[in-house]
Amino acid sequence: MNDFEAYFKETIEELKTKELFRDQDLIFKRQSNNELINFSSNDYLGLAFNNPSIDIIISNNKQSAGTGSRLISGTSEAHRELEETLAKWKGTEAAIVFNNGYAANIGALSSIVSSKDAVFVDEYAHSCIWDGLKLSSCRKYIFKHNDTQNLNDLLEKHRSKHQKSLIIAESVFSMDGDSPELSKLVQLAEEYNSNIYIDEAHSTGIEASTGAGFVKRLYEEKKIQDFSRIIQMGTLSKAVAAEGGYICGSKNLIEFLQNKARTYIYSTAMSPIIAKLANENIKMIQNSDHLKKELNFNIGLFRNFLVENLNNKNNFKNFNGPIFTFFFGDSEKTLKVSNFLIDQGFICTAIRPPTVKEPRLRICINSKHQKKDIENLAKQLCYLLNKEIQDPS
Ligand SMILES: Cc1ncc(COP(=O)(O)O)c(C=O)c1O
Secondary structure, three states, rough: OOOHHHHHHHHHEEEEEEEEOOOOHHHHHHHHHHOOEEEEOOOOOOOOOOHHHHHHHHHHOOOOOOEEEEHHHOOOOHHHHHHHHHHHHHHHOOOEEEEOOOHHHHHHHHHHOOOEEEEEEEEEOOHHHHHHHOOOOOOOEEEOOOOOHHHHHHHHHHHHHHOEEEEEOOOOOOOOOOOOOOHHHHHHHOOOOOEEEEEEOOOOOOOOOOOOOHHHHHHHOOOOOOOEEEEEEOOOOOOOOOOOOOEEEEEHHHHHHHHHHHHHHHOOOOHHHHHHHHHHHOOOOOOOOOHHHHHHHHHHHHHHHHHHOOHHHHHEOOOOOOOOOOEOHHHHHHHHHHHHHHHHOOOOEEEEEOOOOOOHHHHHHHHOOOOOHHHHHHHHHHHHHOOOOOOOO
């Protein structure tokens, strides 16, 4: 066995021993045999399946691939339209689209801050935020999750040593479902001459009157008066049910990224079919209030069932959005609970390190879940948690 093969084998064996090995086909194999109800999906509005736009888009568009990078020859009417729709939706001067959210974070963060600058980043930020920062030579200050006092202390101590300063958070933290106190972040950004970079992956499509996200919702609710210091990043792969990532902000920011973000410049443009699909789905979201109402109804149903039937109401966490978290102990126990729920017909994938420090079940409710399925899953969870059955094998 050569050195690389030995290294791969050793790493895989170590992951398996620690119950941290991940098998991409695990759910797929079981899904093909019986119908599992997916409670681990980020398709919050249920637009990924039976989407009425797909047939029309495919029959009206004969260009399947981007054919070139955006700056060479890949920009089409579909890309331009999508970027215009995004900017209008978000209320910004301009927008830029990347091939996915991961590429958006890498491209933006590796280019907008450099060695003389500082970032103040929430410790729970998504992996692609950390990876983007790794490619920048900026100085990182990590603040405790959602702790604005800790952020304030770090800004007070370090801000003056640096040229530009960026505060980074997510509008809904992907693995916990909670949100930062944005009005306080804006206040601190003003006080310490900083900008804010907010990843809206899990609020795009589901917050604010038109689904534009968390920043827009707080602006509508008058909790923030001005979002000119905020760079809004997000993905088109979750509630928008297409593919792609975006950054919305000032015209200067977008022109800067078009010239400096390497994941934008050196990658083939997204397929125009996907750009059209994302554009159509955003328009559908803007005009279909019922999708958000159905989602909120289902979230309420699940939460109420848990509150009424769990002996210990602290056994789960939810912050009024579609993400619910349940803690059962170490990775081994969490995996057993997840496998037990799969046997009952529910996909509730265990989330384990290194994605999170504390293993958990992360359950996502969507608009298309049926009442009986939501209640059956809640019943199973209450059964496990009330009897403290953390090892259902
Ligand atoms: C908070 C957050 N940011 C960015 C991304 C990356 O987006 P995409 O899936 O479009 O690459 C994700 C996806 O998991 C995410 O949860």
